[in-house]
Amino acid sequence: MRSLALLALALICLPVTAAAVTPREPARVAPGPTCLDARGLRDMNQTDADSVTVLDADQQPWRVHFQSACPGVDDAADAVLEAPSGWACGGPRERVRIDGRHCPIASVARIDAREFAAEAKLSDARTVKSLPTVQVQAASETGSRFRASPAYCFSARALRSWSEDPDGIKVETNPKQSGGNRYYRVELGTYCPEVTNAPEIAFRSGFGNGLICGNPGDRIIASQALPGDLRRQSNPRNYLGCAVMAVYPVR
Template identity: 45%
Template sequence: MTHQYVFVVLATGLGLVLAAGACAQERTPPAPHCMDAVGVQEVEQASARTIALRAASGQAYRIDFSEDCPGVRDATTLKLEAPDGWACGRPSERVVVDGRSCAVSAVTPVQDRDYASVARDSDRLHTATLPAVTIRERKDIRRSFGGSPSYCFATRNVRAWSSDPQGMLVETNPHRNGGHRYYRVELGSHCRQLDRAPQLSFHSGLQNGLICGNPGDRIMTAEFETDDLRGESIAPLPQYTRGSCAIQAVYPASSKASN
């Protein structure tokens, strides 16, 4: 069987992808696990043997290499070569990093939680290995780890929240969070305070206004102390008992009903 090869040029910076030979009509994968390489939105790398990608459909995938293939995040040119534009883990598939060819050994769909973990580790690694530069203007200083809408939301953009057995679902402004409206927030343990807290706020462990599941990211709650309001002819100001719950993971949820 003769395959037409599609060469997809990937730009890693903001997840922008330019695809050559893209087809407008609906495409049928050769196997259920295959990734449509046309229109890939994001590329992340947290280890030399794997990368994570988010397809145009929103589904996340992991691509494993036959041997170490470092430098994907820092590449000037990055191409995914796959027959008919489908990456399935076949011997003919490869990722070309600045002219260096890396053979693909496997392609696997992954959950949003797993993709968010790779993206978070990728950003941390990339930030830690940036070359030293001379700062000439104050506006060029990067004060802390920035994060990405793939695994973070800004506290200032929170619109609403609700608790459930999986933790918390947060609604944000999608225009200011990479197009994501809902985020799943997983907690270190069951946070019983969420069911009765009249007040709630998010605390960023890095103090940058982003909630990403980083160490120190917490939900701060406040409960009424109802005993202090009994037997008073004139109700005093409400008294609160404060608590907190550690945040373990953050990732976009496809809808309000998503787990």
């Protein structure tokens, strides 16, 4: 009798429990393979007047081409991608609104993380404003010319692990310290036998700020000497490692 009573109670409570569950919103489906979700864009950069690069809510990079030249996106106080359906596919009435003026969109195309990182880095370098002339003691002038972005930088302190694959060096970082990115591709200027199969590696920031962005002086080094490496054994200071040329997030 007790079991029957419990079963009846469960059946009575079941509809109430089911009714209390909020239905999950259906996933948004793009109307075409080259349609950008205009909601929740994370970043927008411009290096030429004919287009901008954007990062969508899922951190996928895109290039948006204008119907005609539309400069000034990086200098604008307000830049918004407007699409009536919420998807930008290069159709009518899709535009980028820049401080009250409108730039109609001609087309939208996916790009890779490497291209987006290069555009973001160049855009940031071009838009850093110069301060009035001041006198500073023992400070680096070069370091102030670049802004750090998780689109093309990671913190050497956030490094968790690294591996080699056919495309080069892949590092794992702490996503909380890397703008939500867990993995980065590190491209080197030349083949680096000192690092290949090294037991441990480390990164050295050229600006001394702990950030690795492919800036001048950024290097990857083997933190332990390989057997037979007489340069490290004779004088560790002679070992400079290999130059880092580009950094960008990968999945």
